[in-house]
Amino acid sequence: MDPKSQATAGLPAETVTLPARGWRIDPTHALLAGALCWIGFAVVVVAVLSGNSADFDAAGLRLWRTGMDFHPRGAPWLAEAVRDYTALGGVLLRNLVAMGALVALLFLRLRREATLLALTIATGWAVNSAIKAFVGRPRPAIVSHLTDAGGLSFPSGHSFNSAVVYISIALAFAALSPRHSVRATVVLAAMALTFLIALSRVWLGVHYPSDAIAGWLGGAGWAFIASALLYRPAKAAADSAVAEGLDPTSELSG
Template sequence: MESTQTAAVEQDEAPIPAEAIVVPERGFTINRKKALIVAAFCWIGFAIMVYAVTHGMTGNFDERGLLSYRTGEALGPSGPKLIFESVRDVTALGGVFLRNLFALVAVVALLFLKLRREAFLYAATVITGWLANTGVKLLVGRERPQIVPHLTEAGGESFPSGHSFSAAVVYIGMAIAFAALSKNHTVRYTVIGFAMALSAMVAWSRVMLGVHFPSDVTAGWLGGAGWAFLAAALFYAPAKAAADSEAGKKIGPRTP
């Protein structure tokens, strides 16, 4: 038995020597003043959408948006099946399972990179974002659209879109956290811009599937993006204090 196990690990060549992996400097912060400015613009846009929806000003915008992806008397999805499957894949990124899974993996990755401050900050952003989304849902209580057939199951209130709000919080918040890996502004803006575009795609996929009005996803995305930037500014000090505490230092890999 012993000889068999030895034979199983023999090599024709010498083992490759271990090499030290040098992790670049990290822990850079975003400009909290700029984050507050972006958050303010997003929340102003959100407030405008709430006013427009509650005063019946979005009817034409909502109808045109819902019909833009439909064709024929049955109002089925237009274009090849590949587009429809892609829309379903994109919308899944904003679903409860995948977005929470990615958020959890991101927190673990930040801890392994010894970015405890960013890990605490991101966790706080996601948790409070969920609470904020739940509260905002109660403001309007709008029913889901019935203009076109729904192409996926959806329940609950329609305004604002929970998929859109949560996707913006999770992915933009994640990009802000990982921006701490680079002090290059171009890199940071690119990462955050990509997250904003990805979350916007998740938002519009809900319209293409017929389960949300365009005004629902516009407000949801603006609210979620606004929350991600607001949390990055307001929760920075508490997250830093928690990461620097004795309990916080025990979380994550130990330094040999």
């Protein structure tokens, strides 16, 4: 095999080493992206509280339905598929994914990224819960609900929390790649995945479009803002003696 072919050939798994960590999204860029998302969130909040979103919300809910009884469009399997997809933003699955990501980051010796991820998710959940209680919007009753849903409606918890979890995970694992194109693809894929989760809540009739849009904007914005504002506290916690003792890889590196 000539040298050029050897350079491009796949390496045996045993010889592959992970790159040294070090990349993080530029704090200024993260704060700018987060601020833009939260400005959009604030616009939606004003529209909801003033009643100006009513026509848009009603039209959005009916867009996915047909007939006098507003039954869902498409074949029966489509509703089941949307329910399966929306579960990615539910409490059980998103927390299982988050815990799996935390464990993986720890075993990859990315303790700083794991700590930042945990702080972002915990604070994001608190922010979403506080906003829900403040707005106090009930669930829509314009069309039938195609899945069980309880609690208040604004913002959508599936939309907000899934954006926080999956975008934060993408930002954490992007630290493993030295290539900008790979990091951008990972983060953009997480944003697209979570935006579709937001749309699924409207399709299922359990959230107004404004709930889903605000939830996604707020969650994505929090993921970016937290990556900048919580970085130093996360780094300090990750470097502490307590974190060292809890690190499952500390014995391996000792």
